[in-house]
Amino acid sequence: MTTYSSSLLRLLDERGYIHQMTDAAALDALAQKQIVPGYIGFDPTAPSLHVGSMVQIMLLRRLQQAGHKPIVVMGGGTGKIGDPSFKDEARGLLTNEKVAENVASIRRIFERFLSFGDGPADAIMVDNAEWLDRLEYLPFLREVGQHFSVNRMLSFDSVKQRLDREQSLSFLEFNYMILQAYDFRELSQRYGCRLQMGGSDQWGNIVNGIELTRRMDGIEVFGVTTPLLTTADGGKMGKSVNGAVWLNEEQLPAYDFWQYWRNCDDRDVGRFLRLFTDLPLEEIARLDALEGAEINDAKVVLANEVTRLVRGDDAARTAEATARETFVGGGAGEDLPALTIGAEGMRLGAVLTEIGFTASNGEAKRKIMEGAVKIDGETILDQGYVVIAEDGAPIKLSLGKKKHGLLMR
Structure with missing residues (x-):
């Protein structure tokens, strides 16, 4: 096991963030000598980031905890x-207005993780549209394009896999890695940024930025990537059976967010606690050593700690109280997901899909046939069952042992 001298690399190593590094010894020495400004970019493709981005957000938090300066780069440009990296096909293009809306929505989440301000180690947030939108094409090609080898760009796994599968890679997408490399150089000039961090899929983009900065300015900058994070059962981090686990409250209620962590695989508990909480390693x-039914206590701690960090103390307390009331007390806590149905009622299959418990009416019908659906504790096997709610008397809906909701008029 590598022994690092700087508190930064020791912290990242102990908690399991390090996958690849460029010149670890030089970065270790630099982190001992000075405050290291480091950045991660986040493209605003939706109004919220999801749990899959949390490793990178926590990486910026660890950077600040070790006394260094986080730079959050919003990818307005x-x-x-x-980013085409390891994607099967091109993303749909967003309008300038939609990108701006998403940037404004995503900004809020970082205020819970980082301390912003004007101090040497205070976090700052910048938008790469500030410089990318102003680039002139021919001067950019002459100044920057000469430093990129198309042969080498084609050799990166993120591009090569797409081409090997004979899937189209547009010239627009191909330019992404050049623009990201230019970001690193621009941040180096503007803010003295010396470090770019990201997921393992960003390795090629990061290396491009390091080489561009060295060639154009003669400055040594560094890169760190985190391991590809999957759940113990091989699933993609941040995805649940009902879709993405969003960080913003508007996209996902706090109770559902809490439940995602409470229901994690036993094998993931220790790793998630190291990556996503500030609890001491001891x-x-x-x-992590708890076994049998006691591991559930560790999962509750995990759910509380992550929810507190992302959504606040009140959200964590309410979600835990709702879970306790629902699962232990047999009642229906106030923070359960809820669905309002009209006076004429709604078919049970449609209710299950509308509230987000099933992905389709077909899946809902299968769950009903399997006897997995209960209304106020009574199993319903009739696929044509119509749910009727009375004024002021919520109905408790359950799918299996873990999904519960309220139906009201």
Whole structure:
């Protein structure tokens, strides 16, 4: 095991963030000598980031915890193109107005993770549209394009896999890695940024930025990537059976967010506690060692800690109380997902899909046939059952042991 001298790399290593690094020894020495400004970019492709982005957000938090300066780069410029890295096809292009809306919506989440301000180690947030939107094509090609080898760009796994599968890669997308490399150089000039971090799929883009900065300015900058994060059962981090696990409250209620962590695989508990909470490593080791039914106590701690960080203390307390009331007390806590149905009622299959418990009416019918659906504790097997709610008397809907909701008029 590598032993690092700087508190930054020791922290990242102990908690499991490091996958690849460029010149680890030089970065380790730099982090001992000075405050290191480091950045991660986030493209605003939706109004919220989801749990799959949390490793990178936490990476910026760890950077600040170790005494260094986080730079959050909103991809108002690159988001108009879309990163093709390891994607099967091009993303739909967003309008300038939609990109701006998404940037404004995403900004809020970072205020819970980072301390912003004007101090040497305070976080800052910038938008790469500030410089990318102003580029002139011919001067950019002459100044920057000469430093890129198309042969080498084609050799990166993120591009090569797309071409090997004979899937189209547009010239627009191909330019993404050049623009990201230019971001690193621009941030180096503007803010003295010396480090870019990202997921393992960003390795090629990061290396491009390091080489461009060295060739154009003679400055040594560094890169760190995190491991590809999947759940123990091989699933993609941040995805649930009902879709993405969004960080913003508007996209996903706090209770559903809490439940995502509470229902994680036993094998993921220790790793998630290290990556996504600030609990001491000794306490995490104790929780990770729990076995049998006691591992559920560790999952509740995980759910509380992550929800508190992302949504706040009140959201964590309410979600836990709702879960306790629902699962232990047999009642229906106030924070359960709810659906309003009209006076004429709604078919049970449609209710299950509308509230988000099933992905389609076909799946809903299968769940009803399997006896997995209950109304106020009573199993319903009739696929044509119509749910009628009375004024002021919510109905408790359950799918299996873990999904519960309220139906009201």
